[in-house]
Amino acid sequence: MKSIAIVLDYIEESNKHNGVKDTLRKNIKEVFGNRIQVNIYFINRLNENNLIEDDLILAMASSRAIRIRPFVRSPENIIIIERTFLKKYIYPLFSIPANTDVLVINDDIETIIESVSCLYGIGVKHLNLIPAEPSKDYSNIDIALSPSADPKIIPKHIKNVIDIGHRVLDTPTMLLIINKFNINDKTVHQNLYNYCKKILSSNIGIQKNYNDLFTRTEELDYLLDLSNDGILLTSSDGKILVYNKKFKEIFNIKKEIIGQFLHNVLEGLNMESYYDDKFYNNLIFYRKKYINLQKKNLIHYNKERRLYFNFQEVTYIKKLEQNLSKQLREKGQIAKYTFDNIIGDSDAMINIIEMSRKIAKSDLTVLITGESGTGKEVIAQAVHNASKRHNQPFVAINCAAVPDSLLESELFGYVKGSFTGALKDGKKGLFEQANNGTIFLDEIGDMPTTLQSKLLRVLQERQIMPIGSQQVIDIDVRIIAATHRNPTDMVKEGTFRKDLFYRLNVFPLHLPALRDRIEDVPVLLKHFINKKFSFSKQCINLLTTYDWPGNIRELKNVAEYISTIEEGNEVTLKSLPNYLIETNIKKSCSFDIKNEFSTYFEKEKKFLEEKTCFSTALIVLKAVEYLNEINKTAGRKHLLETLERQNTPIQESQLRKNLKILNKLKFIITKKGRSGSYITQNGKDFLRYQSKYINKLVEKLANK
Numbered sequence: 194m195k196s197i198a199i200v201l202d203y204i205e206e207s208n209k210h211n212g213v214k215d216t217l218r219k220n221i222k223e224v225f226g227n228r229i230q231v232n233i234y235f236i237n238r239l240n241e242n243n244l245i246e247d248d249l250i251l252a253m254a255s256s257r258a259i260r261i262r263p264f265v266r267s268p269e270n271i272i273i274i275e276r277t278f279l280k281k282y283i284y285p286l287f288s289i290p291a292n293t294d295v296l297v298i299n300d301d302i303e304t305i306i307e308s309v310s311c312l313y314g315i316g317v318k319h320l321n322l323i324p325a326e327p328s329k330d331y332s333n334i335d336i337a338l339s340p341s342a343d344p345k346i347i348p349k350h351i352k353n354v355i356d357i358g359h360r361v362l363d364t365p366t367m368l369l370i371i372n373k374f375n376i377n378d379k380t381v382h383q384n385l386y387n388y389c390k391k392i393l394s395s396n397i398g399i400q401k402n403y404n405d406l407f408t409r410t411e412e413l414d415y416l417l418d419l420s421n422d423g424i425l426l427t428s429s430d431g432k433i434l435v436y437n438k439k440f441k442e443i444f445n446i447k448k449e450i451i452g453q454f455l456h457n458v459l460e461g462l463n464m465e466s467y468y469d470d471k472f473y474n475n476l477i478f479y480r481k482k483y484i485n486l487q488k489k490n491l492i493h494y495n496k497e498r499r500l501y502f503n504f505q506e507v508t509y510i511k512k513l514e515q516n517l518s519k520q521l522r523e524k525g526q527i528a529k530y531t532f533d534n535i536i537g538d539s540d541a542m543i544n545i546i547e548m549s550r551k552i553a554k555s556d557l558t559v560l561i562t563g564e565s566g567t568g569k570e571v572i573a574q575a576v577h578n579a580s581k582r583h584n585q586p587f588v589a590i591n592c593a594a595v596p597d598s599l600l601e602s603e604l605f606g607y608v609k610g611s612f613t614g615a616l617k618d619g620k621k622g623l624f625e626q627a628n629n630g631t632i633f634l635d636e637i638g639d640m641p642t643t644l645q646s647k648l649l650r651v652l653q654e655r656q657i658m659p660i661g662s663q664q665v666i667d668i669d670v671r672i673i674a675a676t677h678r679n680p681t682d683m684v685k686e687g688t689f690r691k692d693l694f695y696r697l698n699v700f701p702l703h704l705p706a707l708r709d710r711i712e713d714v715p716v717l718l719k720h721f722i723n724k725k726f727s728f729s730k731q732c733i734n735l736l737t738t739y740d741w742p743g744n745i746r747e748l749k750n751v752a753e754y755i756s757t758i759e760e761g762n763e764v765t766l767k768s769l770p771n772y773l774i775e776t777n778i779k780k781s782c783s784f785d786i787k788n789e790f791s792t793y794f795e796k797e798k799k800f801l802e803e804k805t806c807f808s809t810a811l812i813v814l815k816a817v818e819y820l821n822e823i824n825k826t827a828g829r830k831h832l833l834e835t836l837e838r839q840n841t842p843i844q845e846s847q848l849r850k851n852l853k854i855l856n857k858l859k860f861i862i863t864k865k866g867r868s869g870s871y872i873t874q875n876g877k878d879f880l881r882y883q884s885k886y887i888n889k890l891v892e893k894l895a896n897k
C-alpha cells in the first residue's frame with residue numbers, strides 16, 4: 194500500500210493540531226479510501242537518523258518544504274499542498290453586509306495570513322478581512338472568523354464568532370496525488386467528483402475541467418454499461434484500459450482490473466493468442482459458459498494499436514437467435530435443409546452424408562459437383578446448419594442466373610454514386626450480407642473469368658472491396674461452391690482458373706446422378722408423395738429403369754404429378770406423366786414409338802402453329818420453366834434476359850404475345866402484379882414430349 198506523510202509544524206500540545214491533522218487525514222480517506230496510508234510527523238521531532246520513507250510527503254508551504262528536506266529519504270517526493278474551505282462554512286459569510294470589518298483569528302499569524310488570502314482567492318471579496326495580531330485593539334469590530342474557535346484567543350467583546358472550519362485539501366493537490374500514484378480507479382474519481390462538489394476551489398479552472406472530464410467519462414461509462422455485451426479495450430499487449438459492467442458480470446470478476454493484463458484476468462483461456470493483428474470470431478468455453486468472443490484491432494491516429502474485445506454469452510445469443518432467424522427468414526437468407534431432411538438409402542448417399550457431417554465441423558471451403566437436381570444446394574444448406582455458423586445468414590446465389598454485368602455488384606456491392614442506375618445509398622454485396630455465415634455460389638462454372646480472379650482474391654485475403662470504394666472490408670464467410678459441370682475439364686479447356694479451382698476444391702464432394710443410386714428412388718418417392726400409395730410392378734420397373742436426367746428435382750415433380758392425378762391408392766402406369774412412358778417404351782422397345790404417341794398434344798401443337806411461331810412458343814415456355822426451377826421470378830424482364838443469354842433473343846412484343854397464347858393453352862399461369870409466370874404440369878409434359886425437338890432447336894439457334 195502507498196503511504197503519504199503529512200508534516201505539521203509544531204509538536205502537538207493540548208490537541209492544538211488535532212483539527213488540521215484530522216481534517217487532512219479525513220480528506221485523503223474520503224477520496225482514496227483505504228488505498229493510501231497516512232502518517233503524521235511534526236517538524237521539530239524529525240531526526241536525520243530516522244528519515245521519512247513515505248512515497249509522498251505533504252508540506253504545508255514552500256518554507257516548510259525547505260525545512261523538512263534534510264529529513265526525507267527522497268526529497269523529490271515532497272509536494273506543497275494547496276488548501277481551501279468547505280462551501281458549507283463559506284456560504285453563510287455572504288449574508289454579512291458588504292464592507293463590514295471582520296476579524297480573522299487563528300493560532301499564529303502565518304496561518305491567519307494564509308486564511309485571509311485563501312478567503313479572498315475563493316471570492317469572499319465583499320468583507321474587510323482583518324488579520325488578528327495579538328497586541329492590537331479590535332474593539333470596534335464585532336464579527337470574527339475562526340476555524341478553531343478557541344475561546345482563549347478570541348477577544349471577549351466579540352460575540353459573533355463564525356466557524357469557517359479547517360482548510361481542506363484543494364482539487365489540484367488531490368489530482369497531484371492521483372497522478373503521482375498513477376491511480377486509475379473509477380471509485381477514486383467518483384469520490385473526488387463528490388468531494389469537489391463540497392469545496393470552494395481557489396483554482397476554478399482545474400476544478401471545472403476535472404468536473405467536465407469526469408461527467409463525460411461518466412456518460413461514456415453509462416453508455417458502455419447499457420450494452421448487453423461484455424466490452425473491453427486493451428493495449429496491444431493486453432493491458433486493460435476500459436471495460437464495462439457486463440464484462441465483469443460474464444466472467445464473474447469482483448476486483449478492479451484496470452491496468453492488469455487480460456491473460457492474467459482470464460486465466461486458462463490463452464488470451465495472449467488474440468493479441469496479434471488478426472480479426473477473431475470464436476466460441477469459447479469458460480466456467481460452464483459458452484461465450485462468443487470477437488476481437489478487432491483499433492488503430493488510433495497516433496498509430497497505437499488497441500484491441501477491442503466483445504463477449505456475448507451464448508444464453509443471451511440464444512434469445513437473439515429467434516429474432517435473428519426471423520429477420521433472416523424474411524430476407525430469404527436461411528438454410529432450411531438439415532441432414533435429417535436428406536433422404537437416401539444408397540451406400541453412395543450414406544457415404545456423402547457422413548462426409549458432409551465431418552466437413553460441417555470445419556470452416557473450410559467446399560466444392561460440390563454433380564448433375565443438375567442431384568441435391569447440391571440441399572447438401573450446402575445442411576452443412577451450414579450443422580456448422581457453428583448456423584445462426585448466421587446462408588446466402589445463395591446462382592452465378593448462371595445473374596447477368597455477368599450485374600454479378601460483380603451483386604457479390605461485392607457498391608458505394609453510392611458508383612455507376613448510373615446504382616441505388617442512391619449504395620448496396621451491400623452478398624458477401625457482406627453473408628458475413629459470419631455461409632455463401633453458396635451455385636453454378637460457379639458459369640462465372641466469367643474476370644470475376645473468377647476477383648473471387649480468388651476474396652478467398653485469399655478474406656476481404657472485399659465494393660465497386661467504387663477505396664476501402665476493403667474484412668469478411669468472415671464460409672464459401673461453398675457448386676457446379677453441374679466438370680471443373681477439371683473446364684480447367685483443361687482454360688475456361689476456369691486453375692488457381693481458383695485449387696482454392697475451392699479444398700473439400701470436394703461429388704453427388705452421383707440418381708440413375709447411379711437407383712435404390713434411392715422408392716424412398717424418395719415415398720418421401721415426396723404425401724398420400725399412402727402402393728406401386729404396381731410395371732410402375733416400379735419403369736421408375737427404376739428410367740434415366741432421371743433431371744435427377745431428384747425431376748423425381749419430385751413426378752411425385753407431385755402422381756399426388757395430383759391419382760385418386761385411388763395404387764400408382765399404375767396410367768398415373769405417370771406421358772413423357773416417362775414414352776421414354777421408357779423407346780428404351781425397352783426397338784420400334785419407333787413416334788406413331789403410337791403421335792396423338793399426344795396434337796391439338797395444342799396445331800393451335801400454336803396457327804397462332805404463333807411454334808419454335809418461339811417452345812423457347813418461351815422452356816425459359817419460364819427454367820426461371821421457375823431456379824426460383825427466379827419469370828417476369829418479362831428476366832425472360833428477355835434469359836432468352837438473350839441462351840442466344841435466342843426475341844422482341845418484347847413477341848414475348849407478350851407468346852405468354853398470352855401459352856396461358857390460353859394452360860401451359861403457364863401468369864399472375865397479376867410482379868410474381869411472373871408459372872409453368873403448369875401440362876406445360877411441363879408438353880415440353881418433355883417436345884424435348885428432343887427443343888434441344889435441337891436451341892442448339893441450332895445458338896450456332897446460327
Ligand SMILES: Nc1ncnc2c1ncn2[C@@H]1O[C@H](COP(=O)(O)OP(=O)(O)OP(=O)(O)O)[C@@H](O)[C@H]1O
Pocket residue numbers: 534535536537563564565566567568569570571572635676677745746749
Ligand atoms: N437427398 C435429398 N433428399 C430430399 N430432397 C432432395 C434431396 N436431394 C435433392 N432434393 C430435392 O431436390 C430439389 C433439387 O435439389 P437442389 O436444388 O439441391 O439440386 P442442385 O444439385 O443444387 O440443382 P442445380 O444444379 O440445378 O442447382 C430440391 O428442391 C430438394 O427438395
